[in-house]
Amino acid sequence: MRYFFGLDLGTGGIKSVLFDETGKEIASEIKEYPLYQPYNGWSEQDPEDWYNAAVITMRNVMEKSGVAKEDVLGIGFSGQMMGAVLLDKNAKPLRRAILWNDQRTGEATVEMAKRVGADRMLAVTCNPPREGLTAAKIFWVEMNEPEIFAQCEHILLPKDYLRFRLTGDFAAEMSDASATQLLDTPKRKWSEEMMDGLNIKPSMLGKLYESCEVTGTLIPDVANRIGLSEKTIVVGGAGDNAAASVGTGVVAEGRAMTTIGTSGVVFAYTDKPTMDPTGGVYTFCTAVPNAWHMMGLVNSAGFSVKWWRNTFVPGDEDYLEIDNLASQSPIGSNKLIYLPYLMGEASPYWDVNARGGFFGLSSIHTKGDMTRSVMEGVTYALNDSMKKYRDFGVDIKTMRMCGGGSKAPIWRQMMADIYDLPVALPAGSSENAAALGAAILAMVGAGVYPSVPEACDKLVKLRDEKILPIPENVAEYAKFNGVYRKIYSAIKPINDELATL
Secondary structure, eight states, rough: EEEEEEEEOSSEEEEEEEETSSOOOEEEEEEEEBBBOOSOOOEOOOHHHHHHHHHHHHHHHHHHHHOGGGGGEEEEEOOOOOOOOETTTTTTBBSSEOOOOOOOTHHHHHHHHHHHOOOHHHHSSSOOOTTHHHHHHHHHHHHOOOHHHHHEEEEEEEEHHHHHHHOOOEEEEEHHHHTOOEETTTTTTEHHHHHHTTTTOOOBBBBEEEEEEEEEEEEEEHHHHHHHOOOOEOOEEEEHHHHHHHHHTTTTTTEEEEEEESSEEEEEEEOOOOOOTTTTSSEEEEESSSSSSEEEEEEHHHHHHHHHHHHHHHOOOTTTHHHHHHSOOOOTTTOOEOOOOBTOOOOOOTTTTTTEESSOOOOTHHHHHHHHHHHHHHHHHHHHHHHHHTTOOOOEEEEEEEEEEGHHHHHHHHHHHHHHHEEEEEESSGHHHHHHHHHHHHHHTTSSSSHHHHHHHHHOOOOEEEEOOHHHHHHHHHHHHHHHHHHHHHHHHEEEEHOOO
C-alpha cells in the first residue's frame, strides 16, 4: 500500500493527516500556534511556528501509524491564503507574516489602485483591488516599512514558505497565486504589469506550478527529522478552499461547497474565468488544471463561534454545549440577529470598518438565543455569496459542506434551510476535507491517478444522508435574512465614524 500526507496549514494550527492511496485516513495530528494582533485589525504569525508544528505533527503521525517511511510517496499542502511572507537574501523572514484577515491595508489598497489602475487589476487578475489580497499587504510594507521592503528578496505565501523549509524550493501554485493579485488569472502566469506597478521583481516570486505537479523532494535533514524518505515528493498543493474542493469532489460544473473554519467560504467551480464585475465575490484559479472558481468569503465564520465559546462558554472544547444551547432557541433566535463582522467583512461588502454586534437584543434573550443567533448570522453572511451566484445564473444543485462547522447537525440543517438547497457531506471526516484534497493532489503527482477529477471520482464518497431544506423553515429564515441584509447599510456610516475615533 502507498501512503500520502495532506498538510492543512490553517490560521489556528496545522493538521497533518496520513492517507492511504484509497483515501482512507490512517493517522492525524494537530498542533496550534499563536496569532499576534499587536494593533486593532492586525493579524500576524511567525512562519517558524508553522515549520516547527509541521515537523512535530508529521513525526508524531509517522510514529502513530507504524507506516514505513519508504511507503510514504508524497506530500500535498493545503494552506491559508492571501498572506505575505517576506524573506531576505538569506531566506530568513524579515518580519512576521501578514495574514489573510489582516485589516491594516485600506490606505495602501487605495494607493495601489491609483498606481496600477483599478480597471487593469480587474481585467488582469479577475478581481478589483482588495485589502485582503496579498498585493495590498506587500504594498503596505513598501509604504510603511521601506527598510524591510528594501531587503526583501523573496515573497512567499504561507504554505509555500513551509514548502521552502521542507524542500528548499521557491515555488508557488495557481490557486494560491491567483489570490495575490500578481497573477494573470485567465492566462495562469505571473503578470509583469502587476509586478512592475508594485516594484516587485520577478525573481522575488516562486516558480509557478499546477496544484498536482511535483515541485521537489524533501531535504535529507528534514526528512530524517520527520521520519520520511528524502525521495518523498512534494506537489504544488492548493489554497485551503481549493484543496477542500478537491477533498469534497467539487471538480466539475454545477458543484459547490461551503466550508466553515476560522473563515467561511462559499465556493463554486467553473470551466472558465467568470468574474463578478461588481467585485462582490472572488474569481481564482482552482486546483484542477485549466479550471477556475468563484469564491465568497466571510472573514469571521467559525471564528465568531470560537469567540463566543471562549468568552461565554469556556471549556466547551468539542462545542457540544454550544450546539445544545443553540437548539434551545427557535428559528430567528427570538428576533435577535448577529452580525459576524469581528474582523471587518469580505463578500460582498469588502469593508474593513464593518464591525459585529447583536441587533434586537432585549431582556428576554437567553444565552441559547445569543448562541443560535451567532450561528444564524454566520449563515446569513454565507448566503450573501449564494445570492450573488444565483444572480449570475450559476445553477447549484447540492451544497457540499466541510470544515469544523460541518460537525454540528443543527448547523447543517440551518444551512440547508437558509440556502434552500440539499446539503451533503463527505463520507469521511468532513473537517479533514482540505487535507484529503492535498493528499489527492500528491497522489496525482506521484502517478497513482491520471488526473484530479478521475482521482476524486474514485476516492471522494458522499454520505448516504442528505440534509433537505424544510419548506416552513425556509420561509421563516427568509424573513430574518431579509432584515439581516438591511442592517449593514443602515449602520455603515456609524462604523465608518467609529473607525476614525
